[in-house]
Amino acid sequence: VLGAGSWGTAFAKLAADAGRDVTLWGRRSDAITAMAHSRVNDDYLPGTRLPDGIRPVIDAAEALDGAGVVALAVPSQTLRANLADWRSALPTDALVVSLIKGIELGSSLRMSEVICDASGVDPARVCVLSGPNLAREIAAEQPAAAVVACTEESNAEQVQHACAGPYFRPYTNSDVIGCEVGGTVKNVIALACGMAEGLGFGDNTRASLITRGLAETARLGVALGADPLTFAGLAGMGDLVGTCTSPLSRNRTFGELLGRGKSLAEVVAATTQTAEGVQSCLSVQELAHRHGIDMPITEHVVRVCHEGMRAADMVGEIMGRQVRSE
């Protein structure tokens, strides 16, 4: 597993608990060294003991050496640069699993596309894992289900067997595009739900935002070639509902601070982890414009995060607007 944030670490733990030998690489060598001794990722997953099957390493080439399955859990906008460093060490017969949700700024490529583009890996060897999988709950060994998507079914099954364990049940799916679009846009919708919550709006408003948010996600996904049914499943509605309703969601929490009237700079300063939606909203908007798709919630999140709109104005506008379309 490359990337030792909360989800990379939780995924390493579930794979180790499923009986795999796992090496876990992280960018900050001091933190990794500390983790190797304390057996806890204090920065991103405090309180969770890492199983013995995890070996934290500071050298990515060491992590990649002989790996059959390589899981990537780095920030979406640094993935390409990371892969440039790792390309020569990537075993040619490995399967690559993207745990990353986002779309690359500028290129508008999905993460699986960036992986193929930057590493030369065959698309049929790239899998996407997605679903309602809040890292801290999985670290606490709460039962969870997920989707492993790959254009090549046997490769999805291989990854499924590699990570299926006592509390984690992955299911295969062939719709890579739908899973990635669902996983990306949900962070944007979660920011909007967080803003509404920070402004004092209740569960009726949140349920309306989630409903309209899934509708705009599906519109974009279908335009990009996704199966509309994916959005009704665990990687669509499941992931969206989980992220938008959980106090543990970073994007929801980030939005909540914006809704309480803090500026983007203040919220960034106050939070240690990346809220993917802040960058993703720009690339989602870019894709939507390119394909002529109407995504009102995404548009408003962009305005609040990057164009100085007040969150208070946004929620009112969306609640006024969303209802025309039913």
Add this chain to the structure above:
Amino acid sequence: VLGAGSWGTAFAKLAADAGRDVTLWGRRSDAITAMAHSRVNDDYLPGTRLPDGIRPVIDAAEALDGAGVVALAVPSQTLRANLADWRSALPTDALVVSLIKGIELGSSLRMSEVICDASGVDPARVCVLSGPNLAREIAAEQPAAAVVACTEESNAEQVQHACAGPYFRPYTNSDVIGCEVGGTVKNVIALACGMAEGLGFGDNTRASLITRGLAETARLGVALGADPLTFAGLAGMGDLVGTCTSPLSRNRTFGELLGRGKSLAEVVAATTQTAEGVQSCLSVQELAHRHGIDMPITEHVVRVCHEGMRAADMVGEIMGRQVRSE
């Protein structure tokens, strides 16, 4: 408005705030008399001042006299008996709006069908109002959206205009069946979500239950003639997400107490309001069997509520089962 529980009272308030003259009838004449003086429904909507446009009455015939729109907000299983009493007083030119979510036990009729059957009203004059509309949030004047469904579009529009107001935006829809199925089954799914929560399961589990719950709702709805798109809208996913995630939801709360290990009798004794899902799960199951539809969450809720199954066994079985189907 006939029925002075929390939703009947909140609906009376939103209609009065929209400028209508509203009479509000309730079964318990002492409570209605108290409400007429205190201007608060202490039993079901404490803390909310009733606007001057609401006139609480103890005689249903007085409430019905001259009414252009009659909204029904009584328990699903007493609706038929109520209508037998009210039939002769119902103005022949009135539109009837069902605020009731449920299916009649024995007959397996939806509420709009019971209304037509028991009152002789033309189906084209019966509207169904549904959506993510938690009564207490609407009573607090939080913005909310809803769907008014009617087979006759102009009648849906008339009801839409009657209740559209500063904080309530109803939108028209022609799929009466889908709105009623969505509104009924969501109470059953909310019981399951509550049980999971009471057992200590987290947001990943809840998101999975909601996702699979909407899938089984849509399967039943489509078998009954509903438009599958209704389930992706406010009366489907919106209402389901609102009910399953809100601490204010009666059905979710009722399930939570069951999940904590209380018996059905103990929970009934501890709660003042009806949790519709406890009865509805039986009629939903009846309909599912009749149409050969697989509804695993509903089946398990029936077992817990009526067949002595432990909630702890149910959630494990559903989480194990649901994932086969993705």
